[in-house]
Amino acid sequence: MSHKLSTESSSSFYVQLYKIVDDHLTDQIISWRKTDNSSFIVWDMKRLRRDILLKSSSGVLLGRNLTEFFAKLRSHGFRSVVKGPGELEFAHDDFARDPLMKKKLMAKALSESIERFDAQIKVMKCRIKAKKASLKVENLFQNLRI
Template identity: 75%
Template sequence: MVRKLSTSSFYIQLYQIVDDRSSDQIISWSKSNNNSFIVWDLKKLRSDILSKYSSVLGRNLTEFIAKLRSHGFKTFVKGPGELEFSHDDFARSPLMKKMMVEALSERTEKFDAQIKAMKCRLKAKKATLKVENLFQNLRI
């Protein structure tokens, strides 16, 4: 089953890694195709990137490739130790970058709203306990 590009953690994390210029020796956008990226060094990908982002991208290379395929990416062998991954909706473009930033902002806003709601529930719980404590003291 091929999934459309969404604001899921997988796409966001993958885009950030591929777009990060500091990791270009390991993984970078293809120079010939705006809808693909190349893994230049599979060993470094495993040790430097997958070890940091295993919860989203996969714990090992096999799991990473399986996740890419399940999200609709096609795999091409570039050379020894090099793979290219392509997806029609995963593109290197200012619009895509803007979409990723917006998706991250939405996630941040949702997280902030969840924290605010938890703080409100905690405050209400504290108030309830205070009232219950006052009633218990009155019974004495």
């Protein structure tokens, strides 16, 4: 089953994962595969949990523990690449180290953020409109009592 990044899931997950995998400060914990950057490897699960998932806001999107993180990877279309014992490598057909892909992910995340903001504004406008209508009806009833 193939998951396209832009259609199947929120790009915020992919953006956050890309940032962490691409960050050279986390290379001892998680990094791109050195040969072709088409997958990433989790080098240190304890530090991934402790230093990334538990300590940063990325844990909200990526999962607060390793089980949740791996489940989210699977649900977003990542597959395990069979390696030796203790090595965890994950691949996705549309997730690779590529500056153009990074820009596309950021643009998609920004677009989703704007859409959420627009939806919140619409909800607020509806609430204001309903409140005005309620006050108008209330005033009409008060005028009828006089």
